[in-house]
Amino acid sequence: MVFWEEHFSDETMGTFFPIVVYWIYAGVYHLLPSLKKFRLHTLEEKKQNNVVELPEVIRGVLVQQTFQVIVAQLLFFLTKKSGSMSTIQPAMKIQLLQFGCAMLIMDSWQYLTHRYMHHNHFLYRHIHSQHHRLIVPCAFGALYNHPLEGLLLDTVGGCISFLVTGMTPRTAVFFFCFATMKTVDDHCGLLVSWNPLQFFFENNTAYHDIHHQLHGLKFNYSQPFFSIWDRILGTYMPFDLVERPDGQGYEARSKKLQKNHH
Template sequence: MNATTEAIIGGGFQAIRQQIQLVHPELNFFEQVWMAYYKWFDNDVVATGLMSFILHEVLYFGRCIPWMIIDALPYFRRWKIQPKKVPSLAEQWECTRLVLLSHFTVELPQIWLFDPMCAMFGLSTTVPFPSITKIAWQLAIFFFLEDTWHYWAHRLFHYGIFYRIIHKVHHRYSAPFGLSAEYAHPLEIVLLGAGTVAVPLMWCYFTHDLHLVTMYIWIMLRLFQAVDSHSGYDFPWSLNKLMPIWAGAEHHDYHHMAFKDNYSSSFRWWDSVLHTDKNFHNHKARKIASERTKKAT
């Protein structure tokens, strides 16, 4: 590490952190905690693997819980995109069961290999952390590249055998809900999800400039984006209302309802340029016209 641990004797986590605080006062609180965590484990593979898996589970289910509460409250039904299709508790439990099975049998082995992959591609786990400015522009690049990967891989999954054998699993729910974001065939989790992990790793391979903290922030944002886009709700304050190029739940909900079109993950430009959102806009126009007619009568 740039901040050396040679002067740190050891002991419990709190004792190690206090020693680091004395030896490296130039580090901020979070950098000291990070350094103490790796020193405490003294095994980077276990430390990174455990932190990555716990972070994924806490972020994913933590983001799903608010949407589960919203689904249970009739007040929010006015913003439900498909108000007649509210997931039952049985559906949510069945979805959770398969998602957890997938997390432990498909994602956990990959996550456990994450530290060796970090070392292979040159991902930094040292302190100090990169600047907020660097983190921000790297995240912007990752969003653009992942969205491109997702559009084309997702579109491929809607052809022939790819859809019948792989992607059809994810389309079990024609009215998606937050928990269903990672309800998918194992091959889809690996291949379609590769954009989230492979894009930053390839960036690191060619630039030799990426920190694990940036990777974690990126994964957090992608998890939130995936869960939110499957939420089934379009609020007046949703991000796509503030930033029209953002896809959001309105965009992806149509994809599940129609079983085609709107293939992008975060943005709308690929669908717009290649006209794979034409039916969506026609549907939206008909819906607006119908609502106006109801109000007029």
């Protein structure tokens, strides 16, 4: 961190590092070989089902991140000016506690907001449906949302997590970069068992893939970390990972859908 400390403030890193991480991490997934044996959908399914092209996805993400930068800089400015923001790093155990609480707070905010956007017909049709143009999710499309949704769901959720936990801007750098990587991973469409983000979290790319399918639109709302609220509030849809007949990848197949087919 020494190099960064000499050239960037913690507030600047907290604003821009998550964006840099987003494009690098998503870019790695797109630059990797085809990795057919890890895909949840074939490239043909992706081409046929998605109703938005990659250039438009990238433009949409850049718009959301522009709002994200503005709000983050305003938040840091106001909290610093008011003197309510500490710049002294607490003990590591305190930071870990803040980290865990921020994860739960962000999950709670995103679950409730995300679910409401699905159940309010106006909000779904005019706002949230933009994200679901990607029936087959992709890494670059993790933050492809309507600008208002990006502001409410991601940016406001991040601000609440930051303010309630009282974390310092430096701790926020690590938290927001981690949350960004997890969000990208949930949309990457590749089931990689040795990826720690997929191994240690049940709420992973297969879990979220169910939500992007038509039969799963009213299930598996939880994001980006845990499945707690889905389980508590009855919106959890269990699934099996079924290997494709040609051995080229897996399919996240809803157990409810399988039952209905029998």
